[in-house]
Amino acid sequence: MTATLEAPTPSDVNAAVALSGVRKVFGHGAGAVVALDGVDLRVAPGEFVCLLGASGCGKSTLLNLVAGLDAPTSGEIALTTSRPAVMFQEAALMPWLTAARNVELPLRLAGLKRGARRAKASELLSLVRLGEAGGKRPHELSGGMRQRVALARALASTLGSAEAGTPGLMLMDEPFAALDAITRDVLQAELVRVWRETGTAIVFVTHDVREAVRLGQRVVLLSSRPGRVVREWNVDGLTGADESNSIEEITAHLREVISGHAAAS
Amino acid sequence: MATPQPPETLEADRGLAAVGAGLDALDAPAQNRRKSPWQRFLHTAVPPIVAFGLLLGTWQALWASAIWPEFQLPAPAAVWDTIWATVQSGDAAEILWTSVSRAVLGFLVAVIIATPLGLLIAKVRVVRAAIGSLLTGLQSLPSVAWVPAAILWFGLTPSAIYFVVLMGSVPSIANGLVSGIDQIPPLLPRVGQALGAGKLSSARHILLPAALPGYLAGLKQGWAFSWRSLMAAEIIATSPQLGLGLGQFLHNGQSLNDISMVIAAIFLILLVGIGIELLLFRPLERAVLRARGLTGALG
Known part of the structure; x- marks a missing residue:
């Protein structure tokens, strides 16, 4: 069972963080790079959302904007939570x-x-x-x-x-990417447990489809250069065949997004 | 989200905890066993003592072979007699006190000047562009070059000596702090910002502690430079109203053609340098590096 949300319309009140029309451009003039373009995203309080995308899709830029480490060129970011926490790939x-x-x-x-x-x-x-x-x-x-x-x-x-x-909000930027497979497996399960116990909302950036489907309630696929929301999937509580079907479907879409770049360049 | 969990989740949770604990036990880096005091003594104190003994033996043998005349190469015993005589007359304590107190005072003033200067150079781009390379250049300028100017400006006064000491040590300390700050992994200040640190609390809780190893290296070098500069100043700027420091003592030895006195003075200068290094800077540096797991260089 893979529910595709074509038009997510939760109410404003019910969002831990709401991004509308967020655009981020680095640099000026001819050398300017559009990292994010027209990103709309809502995360409900206590929700676990995985952002999925190939390199250069502006995932980390998006997290920095939500964390307040950087300001968007245009668009709005509304937070109803306390100051968001950030976790990086390195423990730091x-x-x-x-x-x-x-x-x-x-x-x-x-x-x-x-x-x-x-x-x-x-x-x-x-x-x-x-x-x-x-x-x-x-x-x-x-x-x-x-x-x-x-x-x-x-x-x-x-x-x-x-x-x-x-409510709390945690932004995680591929936090388990540098760990070995067994440790990553254990930490993914630990994260889900901690998430259940604390009820904090999580935005989890990854390029691993399996990880995204396993952890998230919702998977959001971003395109690359500029980053845009391509599609979302509801993957809450999927097991067995449903889970592997989802993984296959999302992987196919991710591949499509990536190969689109080969044609464009 | 804190819903009551079904029993199978609890079961899985317990299994997860066991795997996690096993991984922690396996993956945690092994801790080096601390050596016993006797082993530490054997590894750190014995080699230099043996080396010193060998040096002394060679010296004695060279003196006994009488290749050089007595006024060029004295016997080790003659040098020891000179040192012992100055210690007994109380001159040694006075000479050491004059020089060490000057060096320490000069060093402390240098720390007070160099620390804000280093912070400014490291964090303000214009200041770095303006005087950053000048400071590095000053570090390679022998501080003895300042002595003539200092004497012309301040006369034969303690101010002249302190001026030379400051010109020697301020650049080292400031440069140490600058390189300490430059070497902070860029992720740490970002993490600090994400954790809610403002500009000031970031300097207090992130920048300064992170730069401490480099700053400490700068302090150590700053001390060495202030001691060297002081000796240069004392040897050249000799006058009765400046009191008798180690440098003057050395200078007097040369004037009196007393080689034992010259070597005794060099020995005392070395002794102070090594003593401060071993008693103050080495333990400080060890403590700081050990706390950060940077024990590779300590052995």
Whole structure:
């Protein structure tokens, strides 16, 4: 069962983040590159959306815009959540801080008191099953453990300012791409568990169709140069044959998008 | 989204936890066993002691073969007698205090000047374009070249000596901080921004700690330059009202044609340099590098 959403029309109130007509151009004049063009996207609170696309589709640009690290050339981005958290392909932990202190960092920047910081950080570390490793430095942890600390830190940065009950939003930029297959498998399952327990919305960028279908409730396919939303699929709760059918269908579309570029150039 | 989970999900969850824990145990980098104090002593203290002993033995043998006259190559025992005599008369403590206090004071002032200067050069493009290469050039200018100018400007006063020390050490410290900041992985400040750090808190919580290893290397070099500059200034700018420092002591040795005194002075200058390095900078650097897992260079 693959439901194709031709015209997604959830109400404005019901969106964690809503992008309308977002366009991003890098550079000026003849050398200008259009990274994103007319992107409309809505993510409901607590929803898990996977952005799928080949290289150069502006996935990372899109995340930077939503995170506020960059401003769109035109179009609007409306957030109803607390400040979105970002997770990168590398864990990018501060090497001079212990795992617990890394998780505390966003809380510290948000001005939380030490006691509250400690409590929140140890709670989040146990959530990613690293309750015992809080005192370790990043270089003493494996790649998978580091990425889990980064997950806890990202949760701290979006939930730390959300005591008032505003939902969280996490932006993940291929966070598992640099990990080996088994670790990636375990971390994908951990992410789904953490997502269920915290109820934060997730926008997950990947170029792996299998990963997108496994994790997401909805898969959004972007075209490349400029990035546009090509199509969306509802993939929530698919198993067995339905899941592999979806993967096949989405892969076919992704291939189509990519080969379109060979013809164009 | 916190719906009550069916039993099979819980079962799967437990299995996942077990696999995850197994991976953590397998993949976590092995920790090096700390060596016992005796082994550490054997590996770090014995080689230099043996090397020093060999040097002393060669010196003694050369002196005994009497190739050079006594006023050019003294016996090790004669140098030791000179050192011991100055220690006993209390002169050694006074000479060392005069020089070390000057060097430390000059170094501290240099740190206070060079730190904001380095931050400015690293973060403000115009400042870097204007004086960045000048500062690097100053670093390669021997600070002894400043002595004549300092004497003409300040006369034979402590100010002249401090001026030379500052010209020697400020460029090193500022350059160390600049290269420390330049070597920060660009992802870290971005992560800081994503975590909600403003300009000031980013400098305090991300930039400065991330640049610490480079800054520390700059401080170490800055100390070495301030000590060297001080010796250059003291040897050339000698005058009764400047007091007796190590440089003057060395200069007096030359005037008196007393080779034992000259070698004793060189020995004391070396001793201070090595002492500060071993007691202050080496432990600091070790602590900083070890905390970051950069133990490769420490052995």
